[in-house]
Amino acid sequence: MPEKIFKVNQKExxxxxxxxxxxxxxxxxxxxxxxxxxxxxxxxxxxxxxxxLHGLYPITSVTVPALNCTFASTAASASGLVAGLAxxxxxxxxxxxMAGDGGTYDIGIQALSGAAERGTDFIYVCYxxxxxxxxxxxxxxxxxxxxxxxxxxxxxxxxxxKDMMKIMEAHDIPYLATASxxxxxxxxxxxxxxxxxxxxxxxxxxxxxxxxxxxxPKDTVKIGxxxxxxxxxxxxxxEDGKFRFTGxxxxxxxxxxxxxxxxxxxxxxxxxxxxxxxxARLQKWVDGKWNEYLRRAEE
Amino acid sequence: MSAVQILTGNQxxxxxxKLCDVQVISAYPITPSTSxxxxxxxxxxxxxxxxxxxxxxxxxxxxxxxxxxxxxxARVFTSTSxxxxxxxxxxxxxxxxxxxxxVTCVINRGVGAPWSIFNDQQDSISQRxxxxxxxxxxxxxxxxxxxxxAYRIAEEVYCPVMVCYDGFVLSHxxxxxxxxxAEKVKNFLPPYKPHTxxxxxxxxxxxxxxxPTQRRDAQGVLRDGYMEFRxxxxxxxxxxxxxxxxxNRQFADLFGRDHGGMLWGYRTDDAEVYLVGIGSLATxxxxxxxxxREEGIHAGxxxxxxxRPFPREEIRNVLKNAPAIVIFEKDISYGYEGALSADVxxxxxxxxxxxxxxxxxxxxxxxxVKAAELAEAVRSSLAAVAGGVMERQTWLNCVTE
Ligand SMILES: Cc1ncc(C[n+]2csc(CCOP(=O)(O)OP(=O)(O)O)c2C)c(N)n1
Ligand code: SF4
Numbered sequence: 001m002p003e004k005i006f007k008v009n010q011k012e013x014x015x016x017x018x019x020x021x022x023x024x025x026x027x028x029x030x031x032x033x034x035x036x037x038x039x040x041x042x043x044x045x046x047x048x049x050x051x052x053l054h055g056l057y058p059i060t061s062v063t064v065p066a067l068n069c070t071f072a073s074t075a076a077s078a079s080g081l082v083a084g085l086a087x088x089x090x091x092x093x094x095x096x097x098m099a100g101d102g103g104t105y106d107i108g109i110q111a112l113s114g115a116a117e118r119g120t121d122f123i124y125v126c127y128x129x130x131x132x133x134x135x136x137x138x139x140x141x142x143x144x145x146x147x148x149x150x151x152x153x154x155x156x157x158x159x160x161x162k163d164m165m166k167i168m169e170a171h172d173i174p175y176l177a178t179a180s181x182x183x184x185x186x187x188x189x190x191x192x193x194x195x196x197x198x199x200x201x202x203x204x205x206x207x208x209x210x211x212x213x214x215x216x217p218k219d220t221v222k223i224g225x226x227x228x229x230x231x232x233x234x235x236x237x238x239e240d241g242k243f244r245f246t247g248x249x250x251x252x253x254x255x256x257x258x259x260x261x262x263x264x265x266x267x268x269x270x271x272x273x274x275x276x277x278x279x280a281r282l283q284k285w286v287d288g289k290w291n292e293y294l295r296r297a298e299e
Numbered sequence: 300m301s302a303v304q305i306l307t308g309n310q311x312x313x314x315x316x317k318l319c320d321v322q323v324i325s326a327y328p329i330t331p332s333t334s335x336x337x338x339x340x341x342x343x344x345x346x347x348x349x350x351x352x353x354x355x356x357x358x359x360x361x362x363x364x365x366x367x368x369x370x371x372x373a374r375v376f377t378s379t380s381x382x383x384x385x386x387x388x389x390x391x392x393x394x395x396x397x398x399x400x401x402v403t404c405v406i407n408r409g410v411g412a413p414w415s416i417f418n419d420q421q422d423s424i425s426q427r428x429x430x431x432x433x434x435x436x437x438x439x440x441x442x443x444x445x446x447x448x449a450y451r452i453a454e455e456v457y458c459p460v461m462v463c464y465d466g467f468v469l470s471h472x473x474x475x476x477x478x479x480x481a482e483k484v485k486n487f488l489p490p491y492k493p494h495t496x497x498x499x500x501x502x503x504x505x506x507x508x509x510x511p512t513q514r515r516d517a518q519g520v521l522r523d524g525y526m527e528f529r530x531x532x533x534x535x536x537x538x539x540x541x542x543x544x545x546x547n548r549q550f551a552d553l554f555g556r557d558h559g560g561m562l563w564g565y566r567t568d569d570a571e572v573y574l575v576g577i578g579s580l581a582t583x584x585x586x587x588x589x590x591x592r593e594e595g596i597h598a599g600x601x602x603x604x605x606x607r608p609f610p611r612e613e614i615r616n617v618l619k620n621a622p623a624i625v626i627f628e629k630d631i632s633y634g635y636e637g638a639l640s641a642d643v644x645x646x647x648x649x650x651x652x653x654x655x656x657x658x659x660x661x662x663x664x665x666x667x668v669k670a671a672e673l674a675e676a677v678r679s680s681l682a683a684v685a686g687g688v689m690e691r692q693t694w695l696n697c698v699t700e
Contacts, residue, residue: 081497117356
């Protein structure tokens with residue numbers, strides 16, 4: 001059962017004032033993640049915007065114990081925490097690894113694949129802001145086709161986004177989900193559920209990024225909603241191999257009233273060089289994925 | 300009762316790990332280190348050793364597991380060689396920067412390109428600036444004893460330790476090894492007390508971004524900047540000399556074996572030429588010294604046991620009256636000379652010791668080097684020294700035209 005808004009943990013785990021940008025989608029999501037996971041959580045985080053959010057030594061805005069790790073090593077770091085805690089019978093802890101898309105889709109994929117294959121008992125969270133934001137918006141394999149980044153500054157990114165969910169699903173893990181901070185209760189519920197499951201759990205969060213994507217900080221929630229409304233981001237979970245739409249995506253799937261992609265694309269500076277042909281290609285890509293999900297939901 | 304067993308170097312190391320009650324082991328296969336961790340895996344699966352074994356997908360992940368498990372208070376172990384060690388490089392810095400008492404056996408092997416599985420010490424010597432203590436062993440008994448000592452040292456100074464020994468030469472060669480009693484080892488090595496514990500009771504953000512300058516915390520206390528952290532690591536390594544010597548002394552008292560603390564000497568008292576080396580090459584040099592003495596050349600040997608921290612004072616002391624110094628080593632700092640040679644010379648700087656120092660690069664990638672060849676090298680150096688040659692670099696048994 002989804003938890004209702006009044007059931008959301010009232011406790012705050014991030015103190016007021018952190019170093020993320022105004023309107024950071026990651027920060028919104030992180031607040032709800034920690035609320036859902038509650039006490040006895042240990043985080044491990046690689047170089048990323050999340051490191052910055054956690055603050056500069058010796059001050060931190062996050063009240064959950066956290067171990068910083070090197071960029072490529074997030075899931076291995078979680079494996080070490082799990083093993084170290086198990087060796088001391090501290091089994092009450094939930095180990096959570098959380099990295100950006102660069103740290104997940106790209107440099108960290110080897111360690112993540114290894115940890116998932118071993119069935120390591122942890123939650124891996126990828127917050128996907130679709131680029132290397134900490135180093136100033138470079139292209140990653142999660143950047144959508146047609147987006148400008150500082151390493152695709154003229155021609156835009158030519159390739160489609162990598163389907164990381166599919167890669168992770170191929171590891172036969174018990175729980176996978178997507179989420180968006182624009183739908184916090186859906187996100188919260190998924191973490192509450194994930195916490196109760198044993199084994200490797202993978203949750204991928206679409207995290208709108210005002211400076212990287214080119215929109216006003218006040219519009220983060222709106223942009224996140226448009227991503228879901230257009231099907232650029234789809235909310236679902238896969239539990240023991242069973243696919244299920246959730247939240248707003250479930251309603252969209254039932255009613256069949258997805259918005260055209262242009263409504264999402266036109267609101268972001270990063271797509272300003274996108275031509276009609278690219279937009280059509282991206283729309284086709286989104287439609288293809290959506291139809292795949294519809295088929296899976298019926299299975 | 301202690302018992303004598305015939306063991307390879309890798310078996311000796313594994314036996315020590317078991318005696319040290321290591322709680323988390325992670326490893327990745329690479330010749331010639333593999334049989335060490337295979338043995339540990341077998342003991343764990345048979346229930347003879349109670350530890351978590353994390354079978355990761357790379358050495359980068361191996362050292363990450365060690366760092367994280369150690370951060371939550373577990374005693375950890377790994378071993379590797381050559382490219383495995385190089386692949387860990389980023390994490391070696393991270394481990395030392397985190398001040399974690401991780402013990403790693405490095406089974407020394409040459410590095411590519413091109414591929415070589417055979418022994419030299421380029422792998423660990425080229426990691427000398429990562430902030431790890433490095434101990435080099437002569438024989439399988441010293442491997443077992445040094446692993447036990449390494450945990451004592453590491454957990455006292457909060458620095459990681461590499462216990463290095465030569466691939467195949469020791470790792471796969473059988474020798475009699477005395478196995479100490481488990482109870483006695485427990486008394487020698489108290490349980491690991493971490494400097495910080497990552498737990499919800501006292502939430503910490505460990506190893507975040509740090510500024511060049513010092514900065515006040517929420518209570519207004521001025522905390523270290525990046526450079527103070529670096530100085531503390533340097534200070535800890537410099538200070539670890541006393542701990543290494545003391546641990547070696549206590550070990551000798553309790554177990555009756557003295558491996559020499561920072562370095563060891565062989566027939567050095569009246570020596571007219573000092574052969575200096577590391578690991579099994581230094582053992583080889585003792586045989587060369589015996590040969591030379593039979594001919595009337597008074598040769599002595601200095602074996603470097605601990606390469607980092609460097610035995611600066613001990614070197615000065617033992618070489619203070621040295622008429623000539625010949626350094627043999629299985630590594631090269633490209634574009635300069637052997638790393639050991641450079642370090643020995645630097646230690647002598649400003650002391651008034653102005654002996655000639657000849658540097659021999661030997662045995663790279665398993666190139667055979669016999670005691671007789673070391674003796675011949677010494678003879679040739681002595682002749683050159685008589686002719687006034689102060690410095691010389693020679694690649695032994697190598698075509699250099
Ligand atoms: C081995 C290594 N290479 C490169 C870097 C530099 N670096 C730090 S953060 C970062 C980008 C992180 O991108 P992502 O994982 O997408 O997270 P985000 O910054 O977007 O939150 C990079 C490239 C590093 N720290 N380590
Ligand atoms: S760059 Fe983007 S992801 Fe990073 S802190 Fe700013 S808004 Fe958040």
